[in-house]
Amino acid sequence: MRPAGSGGPPGEVRHDGPPRPTGQGILSGVTGRDGLPPPTDHGGLLGRVFLTRVIEPGDETGGRWVRELGVDRVVRRLRQRGEPLPGVSRKRWAGLLARAERADPRRDLAVAQDTGVRFVCPGDAEWPGQLDDLGDTRPLGLWVRGTADLRLWALRSVALVGARACTEYGAFMAATLAAGLAEKGWIVVSGGAYGIDGAAHRGALGAGGATVAVLACGVDRPYPRGHAGLIGRIAEQGIVVGELPPGEHPTPSRFILRNRVIAALTRGTVVVEAAHRSGSLATARAARRLGRHTMGVPGPATSGLSAGVHELLRQDAVLVTDADEIVELVGDMGELAPERRGPVLPRDLLDPAVRQVLAALPTRKAAHPDAIARTAQTTPDDAIAKLYELRALGYVERHGDGWKLTRQAVISVRGGADVR
Template sequence: MRGEPTDDAAARACLTAAADAGDPLMGELIEEHGAADIWAALRDGARLPLPDGDRGSRQAARAQRWRARATGIDADALLCAAAELGGRLVVPGDPEWPGRLDRLGERRPYALWLRGVHDLRHACLRSVAIVGSRAATAYGLHVAAGLACGLAERSWTVVSGGAYGIDGAAHRGALAGGAPTVAVLACGLDIDYPRGHAALFADVAARGTLVTEHPLGTPPTRHGFLVRNRIIAALTPGTVVVEAGLRSGALNTARHAQDLCSQLMAVPGPVTSALSGGCHRLLREWQATCVTDAADVAEQLGPIGEELRPGRGTALARDGLDAESQRVLDAVPDRVGAGTATVAVAAGLGLDAALGRLGLLAAGGFIERCPTGWRTRPDSGGQGR
């Protein structure tokens, strides 16, 4: 976020630190009463408007844990610490908020902490999740990297979880193919987990986006990884499981994709490999679609974003933009970013109108976020003004 946070955004920042990620009770309370009121009640030790039901004692215990954690949480401190790291907070209703996350209902993230130069909503408009085993074989790593690279060359964003094995191969393949990649983490943005992927996370931040539900300083937990998987599945219209054993966490992501009615795909492997057992179960019992290369995946998801040009570029020609969008695009610099307020003044628009146009231009591939605001994308054809 840029500028002063709204009461809702500040409250949601605090709730990411006070409540467990994806808690349906907290999601229900926010939906019913608003984040600002729920946070104020926790901060002041007031009684929460818990829903009636036979789970009252368990709900009360969770509310008590939230109150205990709320002590000492300060929105300004959370937001300033993230900003010093180059991070930002995105909440529902922001131009950068991916609308697909709203499919999660009461399990929708309270807010997202992001670090990276790419607009998350734009990146996920044409995206696919690639997941699989951490203990991947050479076959799995080769297939994952090839799939991701081929999809990136077709202007698809690859979303994965930043783990060793298939995740890491998918992120690297996407970067090699020249497209942004999104890594969804189960810890704070200041924690490189796994530690061996510190350089990879730096590359993702420089050319894509790191995403987490957790504020800085939050360590990863086993439960956190499982909860994180729903975001990987929800950000994209389709999920590919490249290599997974029968007990792999990748099947948890596949289950979320199926529950969200997203396209579920799996790569077959050697029948002698236990690490392909999960993929074969998806093909046999879950009606997953068999895919073997990037062309197969693109064919399954092709109707989404068909108007995009092959390779890099934008969804529309520049001369197809309306007059206000043209003025906003003209006000966005090529290299050094400009803040939203600066662009609004240069374009002669109000702040809200400029925000809306910036979101549309980002979704169309004309501009991107950078540490200092907005700038045109090098491959958008928007230079030379």
């Protein structure tokens, strides 16, 4: 399913709100540490950067403030240490004020620039419109590392997620699916973690494809550390994105909240391996809430690491086993998976009536035409006519008044098994 919308390229959701303000933002009257005025704040850029330091990702209350009051007014209330905004206790408001006091958006932008990172806001040309489906939990903005256009890449993307402590089977399936999607021109999105995430990223890169890593920390601080090389490679060949400003570290709650971005950014989510309490199931549940496709790769019935996937499949997820089946769901009309069927056997080429007579012959002994006719539900004369056809093709031979399968026919037609 493609997110519906009006305008823009296929697959993108457009939410055309009021035009973004131009000119200097709320922080424009504050001089920088060098004594110079801050750069022009187009559309609340500095304000949004400021808020990424203060409001946690996915904070629905903070998102509602931004929607109802605007970025500048929210920043002003936090900077002026005024009365709490609606929906928070004084204790929580005090915590937000403490964060606001330490926030320095100009410094964050300078650090980002030094590390090749840019900040993309809602309404920017590069902003993926489908993230607007998150409503008040929509990111305030995204820190992006990599030269590709995030919006264009997200239009044709699929999420591959799963267990960190995956099995060899899970890692193989994730890499194989990612490589297959990459070869078909799809972008593979995952979380950069150990296990299924890492296998998916490597599979896409190994196939010469594109991949996006959505991190639960600052994009200048790769996590886990053991994936620093992989995330660096993704930044060079793909895109690394995150909601948190430079230097921020991950927490368990940030991992879970990060998953909603993966789900919203893509056309569908595939869970490769997941136990019942796996965090990757949160991605699948978010995808389902957003109306995206939810898919699962089956594993052994005895594997606890596949139990969560199997539960998804028992609900409304779709079972997939290769890239063709994924693309059939998330792709354009006509992108169908090839028809699945076993190998063509010699008897498959026979006329159905002739094949029915052939099936009526026992494997090891000869049979009289009358007995063959009864089993094949036809007349003796018709059975004899069909037996002579089969004899010409080398399937049967005559023994006195009876007919018997040839040795080669037993091997090719019955597979050598005694089924009678």
